[in-house]
Amino acid sequence: MNRRSRKPLESAATNWTTEQDSYLIENHLLTFAELRIKLPFTDDQIVQRKERLGLLRRERQLRRF
Secondary structure (H helix, E strand, O other): OOOOOOOOOOOOOOOOOHHHHHHHHHOOOOOHHHHHHHOOOOHHHHHHHHHHHOHHHHHHHHHOO
16 A cells, blocks of 8 residues: 655744634735735745645646636
């Protein structure tokens, strides 16, 4: 049985609140400029958090259809 090995989770460099995570999840399709208005993070930090929450994988899955 071949299983994919998962990458080890990296510790978060920034502290995100539950409210900020919720906002990012609900509005993940907004542009980075729009997200930066509401969230006090850089583009790179937003991308890292999207990846950590699985939003980037979700976007790729939805794009296929």
